[in-house]
Amino acid sequence: MKQAIATYVRVVDRLSDWVGIVAMYLIFLMIGILLMDAVTRNVIDIPVHWAIEAAQFTLTAYYFMGGAVTLKNDNHVRMDLFYESLSRRGKARMDLITMVCLAFYLSVLLFGSISSLNYAIETGERRFSMWNPSMIPIKSLMVACIVLMLLQTVSLVFKHWATLREEAPA
Known part of the structure; x- marks a missing residue:
């Protein structure tokens, strides 16, 4: 069972790292889209109508994809009022309580995102704009990234549980 x-x-941590690296490079894509938009609009006077929305979708994908690696690396925002004064095992207890709350929140979020994705698929949902892009790809990514965050949460529960049992983390 330990193995x-x-x-x-190990697998979930590697997957989170890989998705996080892909997310990191999305910033460069977004910068390129916005730079192209600025050049085409201001220099050659040919506005590209899809550029701002593409940049918004790219930023949204960046946030979704960065969630699991942020959890894994413990880079999220935490209220350190008394957390830093706790022992290693005390921190593990506090983190386990937090992980239970996070798992509940992510489960509710996953339920809503699956419902939203189903609606997008059934109705062929599109964004109301000049470009009129489909919402299915970004909603699919949202569902996949929430699932990955749930998997990462379970991984963290195992790590904190190992800390409480004074075992070496996996």
């Missing part, structure tokens, strides 16, 4: 948990933690 299965260690393998799960």
